[in-house]
Amino acid sequence: MAQEYIEIKGARENNLKNVSLKIPKRKITIFTGVSGSGKSSLVFDTIAMEAQRLLAENFSTFLRGFMPKYPQPAADSLANLNMAVVIDQKRLGGGSHSTVGTITDISSILRLLFSRAGKPSIGGAHLFSFNDPKGMCPECNGLGRKMGFNMDLFLDESKSLNEGAVLYPGYAPGNWEWNILNESHLFDMDKKIADYTKEEKDLLLYGKAQKVSLKFGGKSVNLTYEGAIEKLTNKYIKKDLKAYSAKTQKTVEPYLSMGTCPLCKGARLSPEALGVKVGGHNIAELQAMEVDELAEVVRALSAPQAEPILEALESRLTHLCDIGL
Ligand SMILES: [Zn+2]
Structure with a gap:
């Protein structure tokens, strides 16, 4: 008894x-x-x-x-202990599905698998960890999310530049930034932004700094042109907005929003880590799977150089499937 x-x-x-x-x-x-x-x-x-x-x-x-x-x-x-399944708010928040990425020991084994059997080989397991400086996405520091400008508030694509398509202060017709756009002769000021080619739109928003010669009041002036988002990102996001005056903060803040990181698309890992595949999948894809889905993928894998790792992974996943997690 x-x-x-x-x-x-x-x-x-x-x-x-x-x-x-x-x-x-x-x-x-x-x-x-x-x-x-x-x-x-x-x-x-x-x-x-x-x-x-x-x-x-x-x-x-x-x-x-x-x-x-x-x-x-x-x-x-x-x-007389049995195997324990610990379920608390921290691990399975909001009743959402549990992906394997949230099960710590499986993530560890996956990192090991990718370091041994991944193609191309890039090195140790820590390179597949978003907590490690060498594994994390350099753009968002492994957070998967990044502060950026909210394009819905920033730009009205149904308008041309002459109609005030860029809604951010300074870009209204007659204002300073609009004058630069106008005098640079880089853009069709009457064409609606929605009709811009991808290249034209990229130049308007993300163009890297380039020298332009403008005419102001009959005088030739050399200035630097930079795409609007590129310029404001360098100025306010890459530096600490809190270092600016309260007035500036108040101007900029309404246009900012937290969004998915543009580089890793939320996967939190470096481009090098995300480029490594096992059985056609990268590690972020496997971590986003639910347990039974991953178990199926793992069963189909063959990696002679990582046989014990695969076995451990398979037995752990089978175990989790059996207890219905
Ligand atoms: Zn990122």
Whole structure:
């Protein structure tokens, strides 16, 4: 009958004071108590921690080196544990689907797989981590999101430059930036932006700095032309907007919005890491899959140089499928 209970003796994790208890198996047990009474210390830091530590012992020492470390919890003994599935708000936020990217140990094994079996080979597992300076996308520093100008507020494509297509202050007809556009003779000022070619639009918004000779009041002036977004990004986003005056901040802020990083498209990794494929997929594609989908892909893979890694991955995924995560 001993197997009917999980037995904990002398638990002392965090503020637990030598707690011993039995928890019935195959029943729903709810831990209640005032804040600070040690519910989480017992459930997450003692029971779940030990269960995950035991699970991790199934992997080879080599693989464990790449997995999260589970310290032995402070307790005299824990008996009759099953494998634990820890589900909390942090991991499975908002009832959304759990992709494998959110399961830490699978991400670790995937990074290892890509470092061993990925084509082209670029080196170690850390190059596939968005937390590592060498693996993260250089544009968004591994966040996947980036501050940029909200184009809906910035530009009215149904208008021409002469009709005030650029809505940002300074670009209205007669204003300074509009004068530069007008005098540069780089643009058709009467053509609607929607009718611009991709090249024309790129020059207007993202054109790199170039010298132009303008005529102002009959005089020739040499100025630098820069695409509007390029110029404002260099000025306000690449530097700290907070360093500007309150008035400037107030002008710029309404036009800014947080969006998907244009370089990594939200994948958080460097272009080098995203260029590496295993079985036709890059690591971000695999991490975005749900468990059963990835299990199918992994079963179809063959990588002689990474056989133990594939086996570990497959057994972990099968396990997760079995428990219905
Ligand atoms: Zn990025």
